[in-house]
Amino acid sequence: MSKPRYWLIVPAAGSGRRMNADCPKQYLRLDQRFILDITLSRLLDNAAFAGCMVATRPNDQWWPETDASKDRRISTCIGGAERAESVLAALDALSARANEEDWVLVHDAARPCLDPDDLARLLSDLGDHPVGGLLATPVADTLKRTGPGNHQVEATVDRRDLWRALTPQMFRFLALKQALESAIDSGYPVTDEASAIEFAGQIPCIVEGRPDNIKITVPADLALAGFILNRK
Ligand SMILES: Nc1ccn([C@@H]2O[C@H](COP(=O)(O)OP(=O)(O)OP(=O)(O)O)[C@@H](O)[C@H]2O)c(=O)n1
Numbered sequence: 001m002s003k004p005r006y007w008l009i010v011p012a013a014g015s016g017r018r019m020n021a022d023c024p025k026q027y028l029r030l031d032q033r034f035i036l037d038i039t040l041s042r043l044l045d046n047a048a049f050a051g052c053m054v055a056t057r058p059n060d061q062w063w064p065e066t067d068a069s070k071d072r073r074i075s076t077c078i079g080g081a082e083r084a085e086s087v088l089a090a091l092d093a094l095s096a097r098a099n100e101e102d103w104v105l106v107h108d109a110a111r112p113c114l115d116p117d118d119l120a121r122l123l124s125d126l127g128d129h130p131v132g133g134l135l136a137t138p139v140a141d142t143l144k145r146t147g148p149g150n151h152q153v154e155a156t157v158d159r160r161d162l163w164r165a166l167t168p169q170m171f172r173f174l175a176l177k178q179a180l181e182s183a184i185d186s187g188y189p190v191t192d193e194a195s196a197i198e199f200a201g202q203i204p205c206i207v208e209g210r211p212d213n214i215k216i217t218v219p220a221d222l223a224l225a226g227f228i229l230n231r232k
């Protein structure tokens with residue numbers, strides 16, 4: 001049987017509402033480079049992928065301005081209303097090229113600070129794993145739960161064995177496609193690939209990653225990402 005290949009999916013079809021910027025956050029710039037271009041180069045320059053599928057918004061006016069749009073390794077598809085739907089659209093777009101047992105890595109366009117050593121460790125630690133898994137980092141703060149929609153503390157959550165899920169998340173092509181289809185069809189709230197795999201009854205494995213693999217989400221994250229990238 002041929003050796004499994006590695007495919008990369010980068011969901012980049014979000015609107016960045018929480019960023020409150022004048023363009024989707026993946027098209028904000030750090031050191032004159034689109035965040036999306038930085039993210040894609042952090043992945044494609046540090047691992048051998050059979051191909052890359054980027055899910056973009058319909059009529060994405062910025063994509064043609066990116067360096068990535070000139071990279072023959074990268075294809076695009078139209079994403080969906082939710083992140084999970086964008087990932088599923090990218091899997092569908094790869095269906096003619098990917099084999100069932102090929103690995104798929106899914107990485108947020110909004111995470112440009114991925115450390116190449118974390119990527120290498122994810123690939124090496126999970127390359128022979130029966131299910132796959134994800135980069136994650138231990139919760140380092142005390143966690144509070146409040147009442148619904150208020151700031152009244154109801155409980156302190158035991159943070160032992162709690163992790164913050166990061167990306168990339170790495171699963172077999174067919175298993176991930178089927179798990180996402182099933183979870184989405186069931187209305188199950190899928191916020192990452194691992195939760196769909198868990199919904200399918202499988203057990204993903206965590207590979208500890210750096211906490212500075214941040215997802216640019218709110219305005220304060222942009223300067224932090226710039227600091228992290230300039231420090232590397
Ligand atoms: N329908 C969607 C929603 C999100 N994403 C992508 O998934 C990643 C993580 O999602 P998130 O940080 O939530 O991005 P947005 O949805 O754009 O942010 P917001 O929720 O603030 O609108 C981002 O790279 C985003 O572009 C996507 O491809 N398709």
Ligand SMILES: C[C@](O)(CO)[C@H](O)COP(=O)(O)O
Nearest residue numbers: 083108165166167191192215
């Ligand atoms: C996939 C993810 O980045 C893992 O933490 C996260 O679930 C994305 O959540 P978002 O609400 O789509 O940003």
